[in-house]
Amino acid sequence: MPTDHPDGTFPVALIMADIMMPVDIQAQYVTLNVDITAQTLSQLNINIAAQTLGQLNVNIAASAVTINVAVTGTADIDITAQSVGIYLQPEWAAKIGIDKNFYAAASGQASGAMHYGSYTVTGGKTLYLNALSFLIHADVEADRDKPQIGHADLVDYTDYPTVVVLAAVGGNGGGGISFTKPITLAGGRVLRYRVLNYSNHTCTIGVCAFGYEI
Amino acid sequence: METGLAKLYTGDFNTMNQEPGPDGTVIITLSKRGEGKTYRFRVRDLYGKDEAVLESKIISTKAPGLIRRRMKEAKKHGR
Numbered sequence A: 001m002p003t004d005h006p007d008g009t010f011p012v013a014l015i016m017a018d019i020m021m022p023v024d025i026q027a028q029y030v031t032l033n034v035d036i037t038a039q040t041l042s043q044l045n046i047n048i049a050a051q052t053l054g055q056l057n058v059n060i061a062a063s064a065v066t067i068n069v070a071v072t073g074t075a076d077i078d079i080t081a082q083s084v085g086i087y088l089q090p091e092w093a094a095k096i097g098i099d100k101n102f103y104a105a106a107s108g109q110a111s112g113a114m115h116y117g118s119y120t121v122t123g124g125k126t127l128y129l130n131a132l133s134f135l136i137h138a139d140v141e142a143d144r145d146k147p148q149i150g151h152a153d154l155v156d157y158t159d160y161p162t163v164v165v166l167a168a169v170g171g172n173g174g175g176g177i178s179f180t181k182p183i184t185l186a187g188g189r190v191l192r193y194r195v196l197n198y199s200n201h202t203c204t205i206g207v208c209a210f211g212y213e214i
Numbered sequence B: 001m002e003t004g005l006a007k008l009y010t011g012d013f014n015t016m017n018q019e020p021g022p023d024g025t026v027i028i029t030l031s032k033r034g035e036g037k038t039y040r041f042r043v044r045d046l047y048g049k050d051e052a053v054l055e056s057k058i059i060s061t062k063a064p065g066l067i068r069r070r071m072k073e074a075k076k077h078g079r
Helices: A089-096 B003-010 B065-078
Strands: A057-061 A076-080 A099-109 A114-120 A126-138 A149-156 A164-172 A174-186 A190-197 A203-213 B015-020 B026-031 B037-044 B052-060
Touching (some): A099 A114, A114 A203, A114 B015, A126 A149, A126 A164, A126 A190, A149 A174, A190 A203, B003 B026, B003 B052
Parallel strands (some): A099 B015
Antiparallel strands (some): A126 A174, A126 A203, A149 A164, A149 A190, A164 A174, B015 B026, B037 B052
16 A cells, blocks of 8 residues: 555554454564543453563553453552452451341350350351350359350251351350351351350350351 | 241341240341341241241331431531
């Protein structure tokens, strides 16, 4: 194709409302700067397959954006947005309202007595538990300065009399534990959160379990 | 099925309290953030063959009218 340009290049000007431009670049070395400015951009697909990719910088400025990134390697992503938050799953669960908080307590529990709560996990969902705590204190005032030893646990009670202990904690006056990884129970399984009075006098005992269900 | 028990079976709550009721029954209190209601019911043989809700009530948990009015007034005051 003939050109008027002295070095033989062809200037190209693209002015249109809609443009689809597939780009296939095959080269040993390439620097590709892509600047996309649009009023609305419903989806941007970028597939980069390379043996070596030294650096990939993605700058996205938008009032609302959902980013799905699958990376094998290292990627730096700079997001400029009105608000950015990074939540761990339990925190996110509380934010979106799928957290679960269980509590069971009873007073007048004799030495050796156990109290518990039960929950059958919703069918089709999984319960993730991330913490367990319990309390124990004497019912009679004269006993309150004595040791109040107690024990709490989480068990899978589905196949009773076979009971699987999932987590346990003990202590004087109460105790608690956060799990470094959630304890999971599938839909239809029966969770029991239990607390036992191991002191030698009557106590109020209570147990809490925390998690979320997806 | 009683409303509170249905919420228990569908997991439609955030917080559940269980406390012993009379005659081996259990009193369950369920609440879900943002709903403004608490479901409190007494059930016999929970998850068992003879499960039955013996009594139940739904309690409104919205902030009392007096507090809501003061919050509204305070918002105007801050502008």
